[in-house]
Amino acid sequence: MAHRTLRAEPGEGERPRPVITRFLRYQQRDQVLALARNRGPPVHQGQSIFIVPDRSSERAKKRATFLTIKSTPHKREATVVQLQTHMQKTLGTLSQSGSVYRQRQLRESLALLELDFVEFREFTQETRGNKSGGNKSGGNKSGGNKSGGNKSGGNKSGGNKSGGNKSGGNKRRHKTQTEPQQHQTTEEVTSRLEAPVLLHGIFKLGKKSHDVLLTRIQVSWTPIIPETPTGHIEKVRRMECVSLKDVFAVKVKRRRVRGQQTGGAVMGVTLFCCRRRGLRLTEDSIHLHNTSIDYCHTWYTTLKDLLRGFNSRPRYLKVFINPASHKKEAVYIYREEVAPLFSMADIQTDITVTERKGHALSVLKECRLDEYDGVVCVGGDGSVAEVAHALVLRAQLDASRQPDSDPNPLRAALPLGIIPAGSTDVVSCSVHGVRHAVTAAMHIVLGHLQQVDMCGFHSLGHLVTFGFSAMFGFGGRSLALAERKRWLPPTQRHEFAMVKTLARLMPEECQLSFLPAQKNHSNLFEQRSKEQNPDPDPDPEPERAGSWRTNQGLYLNISIMSIPCLSPHTPRGLAPITRLANGSAALISVGNTSRSEFIKHLKKYRESSGQFSFSFVETHSVSAVRLRPRVLVRDKEEEVSKTAPTIQSERAFPWNIDGELVEISSEVEIRVHPRLITLYGEEVDEADDVPVTCGCI
Known part of the structure; x- marks a missing residue:
């Protein structure tokens, strides 16, 4: 630190002389100015020492041009309206622009406009409450404003600066997010800008000091960049933020020695948040460093109260x-x-x-x-x-x-x-x-809730279970065989059961009845089915809701699924044409065909489409299904000849219901119950893809 004086030492009764002090590190300069602003001028031998930032003549001229705007109320109001109009035009241009470079320029311009809008709106609200513009109780010292902004910050106990306006010297904060929003509506921007500012202060993130702003929606921070002697800013300040809906915990950071469990010197506040990388959610932390106990306590309690306001989060x-x-x-x-x-x-x-x-x-x-x-x-x-x-x-x-x-x-x-x-x-x-x-x-x-449809499985008038999906035929027999090989490792057990079932592939004769879903549910199903499997010859007579339809024949596999049934092996799901809460289930029936064609059908589940394009595969959007299995009784002497099927109720048929083996010997009725349960999660279209481990398919 170095200093110099502008004139000789004054005598008794004379005015004090000015002293210009230059700090080696700008962080120390900011701390001194903050202490002088929050605690008032220090007193030496009965005389008050006023500490103000030294500015160049060029800087003073820029401040003077800004004073003409903030001195006239109607000019400030007109500026706010102009900024809102410019923001809407920028949003419209951003949605129509196809160039990536142009979109990035427009997003940066939008961030600047949002900052100006916040600064003008906050300054207008503050000056409306002050008749003369000089509220002494709030600590508003116009002579000590930094770069022409209203940095009054009346909360002395925590050192909070509620205004934080620093736009006088072309210092503008660019907002960046972990995942930039490509399409941002005017309502979203307006709701974020109109959020009231709760706390505003200085923290150190990493090795740099930042202006940190807290609202009911997000926490944002902007690096503090020092000025050159001429008042020029060499770098552009970029603002980053994290939404409070992604923050799940806040802790006071303390320094402790080895073995110390409680207490310790306060080092700041740490926010634990969620970062999204594709479909994966990972834990992340943001450290706000500040050694003031009262300061950190104010931020900690405020953040805690805001996080308790999310009612969907469990306790x-x-x-x-x-x-x-x-x-x-x-x-x-x-x-x-x-x-x-x-x-x-x-x-x-x-x-x-x-x-x-x-x-x-x-x-x-x-x-x-x-x-x-x-x-x-x-x-x-x-x-x-x-x-x-x-x-x-x-x-x-x-x-x-x-x-x-x-x-x-x-x-x-x-x-x-x-x-x-x-x-x-x-x-x-x-x-x-x-x-x-x-x-x-x-x-x-984080309390992400998603309502999900379920199915009720009934047999002989009694409830068997509530579930999400069921398979009859190939899916049920392969699971029954895998359950008999429990002594094998899980992967080998399922591979062995699938290969053995394919080797002994045989159809089941069933009487299949289903009730088509209502029009609003079936349309979504049919639309997705047409997108994945375009049919050049559509059925001229679509299904009618409210009337049962019955088919009888040989089936290799029948699936009823109220959810898409995504998995790493089938990224689009076993039933990609249904949703979690559309009020209907997907009925997928695979008729009798050769083993090679059936294996081709199974392989198609690894792809995004084509699994339902075979002639022996039928799909329907249903609200109820009845399945009555039959057994083909063949004569021992004439195994090739076909005989009339007869109902054999003594045999128990294996069903694969949500991965569990259930043996039922009679007719089964499945009813779809819309939004019967709520799960923690969200709607997804496709699962993360991983290499298939099963060598048989």
Whole structure:
């Protein structure tokens, strides 16, 4: 630090002389100015020492031009209107521009206009409340304003600067985000700009000081760039931000020695947020460094209050862990990847490690659900189906309704979170888009809710289960064979069962009846079907909703799915033409054909389209299905000759319902119940692709 004086030392009773001080580091200069502004002028031998920034003549002229605008109220109002009009024009040009370079220029211009709009709006609101413009109680010292802006910041206790206007010397902040929004509407921009400023202060991010601004929507920060002696800015300041809806925890950062568990010197505030990389959600942290205890406490309590305002975020969860799922990694996945996130977000848990099949069902029937905000299942599709069935069944029991005969069951009371720990995890992939435990935990922590359709499976007038999908024929027989080879590793077991079932491929004769979905649901299904499989000769007689249709014949496989059933092996899903909550299910029937053609059909699921383009494959959007299987009784002496089929009720037919083997010997009726359960997640169109591990297909 160096200093010089402009005249000799004054005598007694004379005016004090000015002293120009130059700091080696601009951070120290900013700290001195901030202390002088917040605590008032220091006193030495009864005389007040006024500390103000030194400016060049060129800088003073620029400030004088800005004073003409802020001195006249109607000019400020006209400037705000002009900025709004210019912003709308820039948004319209951005949506029509096809050049990437031009779009980047327009987005930077839009960021500058947004900053100017905020500065003029805040300054107008502040000056309206002050009759003379010099509110002494708020600490507004016009002589100490930095670069011509209103930096009054009346909150002395925390050092907060509510105005923060620094636009006098062509200092403009460019807003950048982790993922820039390509299409931004005027309503979104206006809602973000009109958010009230709660706190404004100086923190150090990394090795640089930043202006940090907190609103009810986001936290933004802009680097503080020092000026040259002539007042010229060599670099453009770029503003970054994080939305509060992506922040799930805030902590006070402290410095502690080894072994120290509590206390420690305050180092600042840390925000824990979610970063999106494609479909994956990962944990990230933002460190705001400041050693002031009161300052950090003000920011910490304010951020905590804002995060508590998200009502969809859970505070107390019931967790079920299936230790026997897939590779028996469920306990490890929860302890290492999920539990730390729950603890960081201050979520309390009640954990139950299941010991047998049906354990979660028995627990949910007896426990008090009103104590929890949600239920979490760590396991495969079978565990998820059991917990989902238990939640829906509990809702019927609490309302004293009969689930066997009730055509409109009640919705589950609590949302269900799914942590994937199985072999395929189609339900988790359908609501997360990826098999990633951290992504699933982030959706739970942030309270992302998605309503999902479910199916009720009935036989002989009794409820079998509630589920998301079912397969009869090839899918059921391959699962039954895999269950008999439990001693094999999971991957080898499923590969062996698929190859063996393909080698013994045989059709089942069924009487298949279905009720087409309503028009508003079927149109979405038919539209997606036409996009993926254009038919040059469409059916001139479309399906009529409200009347049952019946087909009878030989089928290799029949699938009923109320969700797309995404998985890493089928990125577009087994039923890509249905959605999570469209009120209908996809009925996919594969007729009798050769083994080679059936394998070609299975291979097409790896591609984005074409799996339904075969002549032996039919797809329908349905709201109910009835399936009555039959057995072909062949004469032992004439195995080639065809005989009339007869109903054989003694035989139990294998069904694959959500990855669980269910054997049913009679007719099965499936009813689609729209939005019967709420899951933690969001709607996705395609899952992350991974190489296929099964060599048979």
